[in-house]
Amino acid sequence: MVYFILKRLVQSVFVMLAVAFLAFSLFRFVGIPAGVYTALRPRGVAAQAILMTTLVGVSIPTFVIGIMLIFIFGVQLGWLPTFGRGGTVQIGGWESSLFTIEGWRSLLLPAITLGVYQLTLTMRLVRAEMMEVMRSDYIRFGMARGVPMGRLHYRHALANTMVPVITIIGLQFGGVIACSIVTESVFQWPGMGLLFLESIRFVDIPVMGVYLVVIAFFFVLVNLVVDLLYVAIDPRLRVRDV
Numbered sequence: 001m002v003y004f005i006l007k008r009l010v011q012s013v014f015v016m017l018a019v020a021f022l023a024f025s026l027f028r029f030v031g032i033p034a035g036v037y038t039a040l041r042p043r044g045v046a047a048q049a050i051l052m053t054t055l056v057g058v059s060i061p062t063f064v065i066g067i068m069l070i071f072i073f074g075v076q077l078g079w080l081p082t083f084g085r086g087g088t089v090q091i092g093g094w095e096s097s098l099f100t101i102e103g104w105r106s107l108l109l110p111a112i113t114l115g116v117y118q119l120t121l122t123m124r125l126v127r128a129e130m131m132e133v134m135r136s137d138y139i140r141f142g143m144a145r146g147v148p149m150g151r152l153h154y155r156h157a158l159a160n161t162m163v164p165v166i167t168i169i170g171l172q173f174g175g176v177i178a179c180s181i182v183t184e185s186v187f188q189w190p191g192m193g194l195l196f197l198e199s200i201r202f203v204d205i206p207v208m209g210v211y212l213v214v215i216a217f218f219f220v221l222v223n224l225v226v227d228l229l230y231v232a233i234d235p236r237l238r239v240r241d242v
Contacts, residue, residue, distance in 0.1 A: 013214060015085070016191030019183070020176045022107060023115030028169065031119040035126025040153060042131065050123070057120035066113040066186040073109065081106045083188040110187045114180060118172045125168055129161040136160075162233055170226035174219045 038047040057065070074082035085106050133139065134157055142152050181193035188194065192211055199207035 012190060012192045012195045015189065016177065016180055016184070016193065018107060019110050019114060019180060019189060019191060020173070022111035023118065023176050024173050026111060026115035027119035027122045027172065031122030032126050032165070035123040036130055036153070036158060038123070039127045039130035039134065051127075054120040054123055057116040058124075062113060062117060063182050063186050065116050066109070066183060069109050069113055070186070080109050082109070085190060110183050110189050113186070114176055114183045118176060121172065122165070122169060126161060126165055129164055130157060133157045133160050159233060163230065166226055166229050166233065170222045174222045177215060177218050 034050055038044075038050055041047045060068075070082045073080045081102070085103060139152060139157055142156065143149075180189075180191060181196060183189065184191045184193035185197060192214060195207065196211045198204070199211070
């Protein structure tokens, strides 16, 4: 009995992390380039359209976005599944949906729902920081010296922009893990969030305790990674030999 409970807990953690990492990749690899683009072309039509679109992601609650995506892509268009993990395969006694096409199709809507708010927040933060850095004296001095604009934008300006952005991204990733309860409830995704709700329903205190410990562990781990990235990005924080 204990074995099956531990197996369910571990599988729920990995199922939750699958959605969290895909949502993290969404706002990491889409939000940052979009923020840089809107900062470098603030008066462009495309930049203004992106900014107007991000207002939707910031203003609408997560569960409403999930319901809208279900209605559009699941009910009306029928492109993606609306609930569950999809097809799963057994690998050494381990059940996973990451090795099936149906499993990845089932993963898309929860990940997009979970990542929309973080994507818009990341994009607007990168835009604001990038525009502030571009007004710095060393950037103007580099322009006066004839440094190529691509080098100024992506090597000097973006590197200094990423220091505060990494802090927010780290907090966002922890928030994605902790706040996946709503998304997992909407899509009936069998992760830690849905397991936590079931434990509340049946007053399963050990499971609730394990959930809180797991979430706290990931918050500590993410903050450790953020501190290490500070050292890798900002040379001023590196220890120098005296």
